[in-house]
Every structure is written in C-alpha cells, then in structure tokens.
Amino acid sequence: MAKNERLDLRVTSDQKRLLQQAANLKGETVSDFVLSSAMASADEALLDQRVFLLEPEAFDQLVTRSEDVVKNKAAIDKILAIKTPWQD
Amino acid sequence: MARLGRPEPLRDQECSGFSSGNSALDAWLKKSANKAQKLNTAKVYVVSDENKVVGYYAIASASIVRDALPTKVQSELPRHPVPGLLLARLAVDSNYQNQGIGRALVRDAVSKALSIQQLVGAAVLLVHSKDEEANRFYVSLGFEPSPGDRHLLCLYLNT
Numbered sequence: 001m002a003k004n005e006r007l008d009l010r011v012t013s014d015q016k017r018l019l020q021q022a023a024n025l026k027g028e029t030v031s032d033f034v035l036s037s038a039m040a041s042a043d044e045a046l047l048d049q050r051v052f053l054l055e056p057e058a059f060d061q062l063v064t065r066s067e068d069v070v071k072n073k074a075a076i077d078k079i080l081a082i083k084t085p086w087q088d
Numbered sequence: 089m090a091r092l093g094r095p096e097p098l099r100d101q102e103c104s105g106f107s108s109g110n111s112a113l114d115a116w117l118k119k120s121a122n123k124a125q126k127l128n129t130a131k132v133y134v135v136s137d138e139n140k141v142v143g144y145y146a147i148a149s150a151s152i153v154r155d156a157l158p159t160k161v162q163s164e165l166p167r168h169p170v171p172g173l174l175l176a177r178l179a180v181d182s183n184y185q186n187q188g189i190g191r192a193l194v195r196d197a198v199s200k201a202l203s204i205q206q207l208v209g210a211a212v213l214l215v216h217s218k219d220e221e222a223n224r225f226y227v228s229l230g231f232e233p234s235p236g237d238r239h240l241l242c243l244y245l246n247t
Contacts, residue, residue, distance in 0.1 A: 043112035046216060047177055050148060051169075053155035058236025062152065063170065065235070066211050066244045073247040075230035080199060082229075084192040086094040086135065 009034070091137065092189070095145075095196045098125050098132040102140045108179035116177060117144055130176055133196065135189060143180040143189045145197050150174035150214055152234075172212040173201045173245075194229055198243065205245050213243040 011019070016030075023033035054062060066072070103117050117132075121144070124130040130148035134141045151169040175197050180189045201213045215231060217223040217239050227233070231241035 040112055040115075043110075043218060044116070046218060047112065047116070049216060050150045050174060052150065052152045052214065052216075052234075052237070052240055054152055054234065054236050056154055056156050058234070059152065059154040059167065059170075061235035062212075062242070063167075065232075065242075066170070066246055068244070069247050072244040075232075075243060076198065076202070076245070076247060078230050079195050079243070082191050082195040083188065084094070084195060085188055086092045086192070 092142065093136050095133040095135045095193065098122065098134050098141075098144070101134055101136050103134075106141050106144075106179075106181055108185075109182050110179060113177055113179040116146075117141070117179070121146065133193075133200075135193065137184070141181070142184040143178075143193055145178040145193050146176040147197055147200060148174045148176050149210075152212070152214075170211050171209055172214050173204060173210045175213060175215045190225070191229065194226075201243075201245060211244065211246055213245060215241040217241055 019030050019034060023030045026033060028036070098121055103121070106114055106117055108114055121132045124146065125132050130146040132144060132146045134144040136142060150172045152172055153169045154167045156167075175194070178190065178193055178197070180193070198213060201210065204210060214234075215222075215226050217226060223233075223239065223241065226241045231243050234240040234242050
C-alpha cells in the first residue's frame with residue numbers, strides 16, 4: 001500500500017539517540033524501526049480489546065439483527081458442517 | 089496430510105517453532121498464552137502434530153456497549169451491554185496453511201461458544217479482524233460485519 005500519510009513525532013535527544021542505536025543494531029532506519037515496533041504494539045493492543053463500543057444507532061441495529069434466529073441458525077449450521085482434518 | 093490431534097487446551101505442547109507469518113500472533117503464543125491460560129483471561133486451544141503446535145486459537149468473554157452520550161441519557165432508556173464471546177486470536181503455522189485447519193479451528197471455537205452460551209448466555213461470537221484478508225476469511229465462513237464497525241465481525245448465537 002502507498003505511504004501517503006505522515007506522522008511527526010517530537011522526542012528528546014536521549015530518546016532519539018536510543019532509537020538510533022537500536023535501529024543501527026537491527027540494520028534499519030530509525031523510521032522503519034519506530035514504525036515496525038509501533039505496529040507490533042498496535043496489533044497487541046487491538047488483540048487485547050474486550051469491550052467494543054458502538055454508536056447508539058449501530059448498537060440498536062446489532063441487537064435487532066441478533067434476534068433473527070432463522071438467519072443465525074443458518075450461519076451456525078454452515079460453520080458446524082465444516083470438515084475437520086482431525087477425528088471428531 | 090499430517091496426522092493431527094483434535095484441539096486440546098494448551099498445556100505443555102511444543103510452541104517454540106510455531107511460525108504463522110504474523111509475529112504478534114507467534115509471540116503471543118510463545119510468551120503470553122500460558123499466562124492467559126493460568127490467569128483465566130482467555131482460554132487457549134491448540135492443534136498439534138505429534139506434540140508440536142501447528143495451530144491455535146484463544147477465546148475470551150467480551151461485551152458490546154452502547155456508546156451513548158451523557159446528554160442523550162435522559163431521553164433514552166439505558167441499554168444493557170450485549171454479552172459476547174471473543175475469538176481473540178487464531179493462527180496456523182505456515183507449513184500447515186491451506187489445509188483447512190483455520191476453518192476447522194473456527195468450527196471448534198463456534199461449538200465451544202454454543203456450549204458456553206448454554207451455561208452463561210452470550211448473544212454473539214466476535215472477531216476483531218486486523219486486515220482485509222482476515223476479514224474476507226471470516227465473512228466467507230458466515231460472520232457478518234457489525235453495524236458501524238466493519239472490522240468487528242459477528243456470528244450471532246441466538247437460535
């Protein structure tokens with residue numbers, strides 16, 4: 001994907017030196033090092049999320065959708081019909 | 089095809105060589121999964137070839153909350169959060185991909201979700217997909233994007 005966006009950071013000289021040293025050790029530019037480290041942390045943060053906030057309108061739509069038991073059962077049955085590569 | 093055991097709770101199976109191509113998912117299995125299992129913040133199930141983990145998923149409780157602004161509260165009845173389950177992580181080792189193991193792990197998670205639902209109630213099994221490829225995978229299995237957040241995928245459990 002094209003990198004069309006910019007992210008500017010203000011850091012102390014100590015922080016910059018540390019990032020520079022770490023990036024040098026891994027043979028990366030400071031920019032690549034900061035980005036890959038931050039992306040890994042972002043992945044972790046999203047994977048740990050347990051509470052999901054929805055706008056009132058979206059929440060109400062979800063509740064209404066959840067009550068369509070015929071549609072629900074069809075989707076569940078389709079998944080339960082998946083063949084497993086192990087013995088059940 | 090390898091001779092795989094059925095999914096079992098993570099105990100002391102060999103995880104050190106696990107490599108799915110997603111470093112966050114690999115690192116979590118190696119560094120944090122045992123801790124989550126012990127602290128009951130999530131339950132981790134693994135499928136193994138011999139004693140070597142080739143795929144895993146983690147399941148946990150979750151909830152969907154109606155994010156109403158305080159100013160609106162007076163005019164609307166408060167709504168309880170929707171109780172749900174979260175398929176928090178799922179990954180298959182690169183050497184074992186494209187054999188249907190991921191799909192089968194989803195099936196295993198769904199059948200566990202239905203058992204949990206019988207015991208404590210849960211209206212939806214959620215997946216927070218991290219990219220378009222994951223999104224397509226779950227949608228192809230029958231999950232639906234939630235209203236308002238297309239990366240939050242839902243399998244509704246009420247039948």
